Amino acid sequence: MKNYRHGKRGADLLHDPLLNKGTAFTDNERSVLGLRGLLPPRIHTQAEQVTRVLESFRRKTTDLEKYIYLISLQERNETLFYRVVMDHLDEMMPIIYTPTVGQACQRWGYIFRRSRGLYITAADRGRIVQLLRNWPYPDVRMIVVTDGERILGLGDLGANGMGIPVGKLSLYTACAGVHPAQCLPVMIDVGTNNEPLRNDPLYLGTPAPRLRGPKYDELLEEFVQAVHQMFPQACLQFEDFGNANAFALLHRYEDRVCCFNDDIQGTASVTLAGLCSAARLSGVKLRDMRILFYGAGEAGIGIGDLVVDALKAEGIGEPAARRQCWFVDSKGLVVQSRTDLVSHKLRFAHEHPPVQDLGAAIEAIKPHALIGVSGMAAAFTEDVVRAMGRINPRPVVFALSNPTSKAECTAEQAYTWTGGRAIFASGSPFAPVTLDGQVHVPGQGNNAYIFPGVGLGILASQSTRVTNEMFLVAAQTLAGLVTPKDLAQGRVYPELARIREVSAAIAIAVAGNAFDRGLTRQIRPDDLAGLIRECMYQPDYENYV
Template sequence: MTAPLQPKRGATLLNDPVLNKGTAFSAAERDAFGLRGLLPPRVMTQDEQLERILPGVRARPTPIDQYAYLVALHDRNVTLFYRLVMDNLEEFLPVLYTPTVGQACEEFGRIFRRSRGLYVTSEDRGRVRDVLANWPHDDVRMIVVTDGERILGLGDLGANGMGIPIGKLTLYTACAGVSPHQCLPITIDVGTDNTALRESAAYMGVRDPRMRGEEYDALLDEFVEAVKERFPLACLQFEDFGNHNAFTLLEKWRDRTCTFNDDIQGTASVTLGGLLSAAKLTGVPLRDMRLMFLGAGEAGIGIGDLVVQEMIAEGLTELEARQRCWFMDSRGLVVASRTDLAEHKRRFAHEYDAVASLQEAVEQLKPHALIGVSGQPGTFTPGVLTAMAANHPRPIIMALSNPTSKAECTAREAYSATDGRAVFASGSPFAPVTYKERTHVPGQGNNAYIFPGVGLGVIVSESSRVTDEMFAAAARTLAGLVTPEDLAMGRIYPSLTRIREVSRAIAIEVAKIAFDRGLARTARPDDLAAAVSAAMYEPVYQSLI
């Protein structure tokens, strides 16, 4: 899918990042569109442009400087930006998303140069449709929206959270080939409770405390209805909302429009995929595993719910499956006798004595897998990791909190405390670790393995809903693409260099479900795999004449 060409000329054409080719405009195009003299005389190929630009990106001293450089490239030449990123995805994924995107959000005001996406504010109640009408592209198929309340593990960043929808949609294109002009990042700016941000001269958002309650709910209702009207084929992805709003919005809209929450469902899918792969290394099938979660918010409960469904598919009852999932929150083990539990935690509250510490819980319950989604760094202490290793020959350690500074433990800590026996994965990337003359390659449980492919499958099928069945299928597909060579290195996810292959495979399975369940709003193609491949954007220049 390609963006429609517009009859622009001269400097106007050069300032359109979708159509601009810079020095790659041919001599004929320069004459036809009034570009003669506005560019250096040499006509360069896209490969020659990359050869010129790539050293400049790599020369930047820090990841945040590389991020700013790449954003500037996107602002002037979208096609060249995506060619560079797709050709070097393993190198630049950590720059454009986790872990660097967290710092980019914190410094959003400093590095802001050109607006991307839409801002819907608390002052727009009653006119959200008018705001959405200002977006110049009609064929929007993928929207990522945040209200900035819970950005990664960094908390309330208000309007600065726009870096997350921008980053997510960059990955939709780079990892799955969703056309850039079909992507729309949106921030719902209802203020922030981050006082330091509100008082900062660089902050560009609403300088009020965060709006909550009935006013907030009414604004979000108006927003979702306006999206359905303005972009009827779009999939709406909720991202980095606070726990209460995240669960409420998902439950309210999941059966009424095409929507999902990546923090809940995407994280669940990539974690389930990792557990299914890890089972090949441990010899313990998922249905026989006990899981301990540190963190009982969106990510943890989302993983638990999807794992339960997969365990049921493997033959357990729902009760048996839930009893294999245990949760620790900031007040200790989630047990039935507690009176302080939020509604979303109660279905995992078991009859058991109160336990205050994670290490004590691990020693008593002997989980096969320890899954960190707490946002609390260093909580997988040497004592906790040693207890995991004492319980099982190959303990599964998944320190999934982002960014890197929030990880529950590092890869080296996990391998060292378990005498090199851990099956380790993390949310942010860690370098390979050599321990006792063996090199271990950590897996990265990055949602980028899941949501781009799911989105592509939804787009190809024009599905009216995104279902948990789709995320379970995505997890199985991901696990099925892990090779024996990956497992031999201790890696339970495929190499990031294969992510477009992964996304394509997931998209095919998701689209199959949409067609099989009567959710598709388009005719089923004779060759679904070919239709998915044909829908994947390739960043090559189009001739304007």
């Protein structure tokens, strides 16, 4: 991304966040590039700039203020932004993504500073290719797109949901080194059914009810075709669509274009990895594990499907594998006698008498693992968690709903109500818990362990498709990186500080799978790890002269 390729100098250079170095421009660069006088005279190293950023960041009194500060930095100097985030990932990730990004989306119209990404509306039918041509960077490889209908556990936020694609793509770069110029966030603004939002004068989206039916499908079809035309090497990630559209879009396009749904497949992969680690702690092998899901939407069904794939890979027949996964939705246990089940739940509807609530389902099924993907805060009550502890010596309790305010229970509750025996993971971060002198470190089942590495592997191999097998391989790779030290602390995932290493390992595995399955026209390199390293962006300043 050298400056001479763009012909930028002076103020234009300072206003390009991918090229701007701020006070780090050298004396020679200031002379040659027309920057003399446009910057304070003192020249700083990037390390000194990082110190300044951290000083300002840590003085902010709320997480939302910290989010606004970091996004403002990203908008003026992306290299410095990613240097700060990558070097302080434990501190920064909860701000640039869950849980703070949820609050940012809720306040999007109030904190808006500068547009980022592309907004496509129903009024743009027939001209989506032209909109994509407006994007200034031609080599787009990763696109995260949402219609804002199901933002985290917060529901329909319409165009305010743009914070999710922006945040996800920041993690692609920070966690896996996908170059920021290759990332494109997209909001398909088809209205919102959130009436208070529509009536908010500062709402930035289309203030109309959601578009449904054939017109919606036609808009998405045009968008997918336009992406394939304009960015033929891009991978398309569907994010935070409502359940019906999420399953329909994945089914419609997974065999046509390079795409996946992170809520279905990414969540499944990180959860399966956590279950494999939990098996090492509990002594109950995955092949013997009964799993009860609270929530039967895209995340829960996606996890169930991938667990079935993992069990089939171990030689278990599909009917028996499905029988190990049970679901509770808002109407009770998902069983064959129910007549109200939508199509994606039917494959997990087992023969069993009706059961009305979660507590009764636990007593009936006696699960080894309880997985919360409901978006229902505090759904794992003391009675529920204690029942899991009574049934199991080491109960597995995953409260995966995001943001933190939607978690089914807290880490402290899970440990306290089981006398410290719970194997716990959550979607958003919880602090370590000290109980009877022992420190328990909760795992964070964050999709950021999975999707950046999968995306990097797709990009590096130039795979034409994303398959479920890739997410199975990613889960196995992630689980294999959990150390005995991690397990001794109760952690079912590697330390977040290792996420670049994790992403690289997953990328190698995914790229290898693409080559093995003939999903790319590229010749497999002798050094696959070297190919991955070459593709990983490092946020260091370039010399422009």
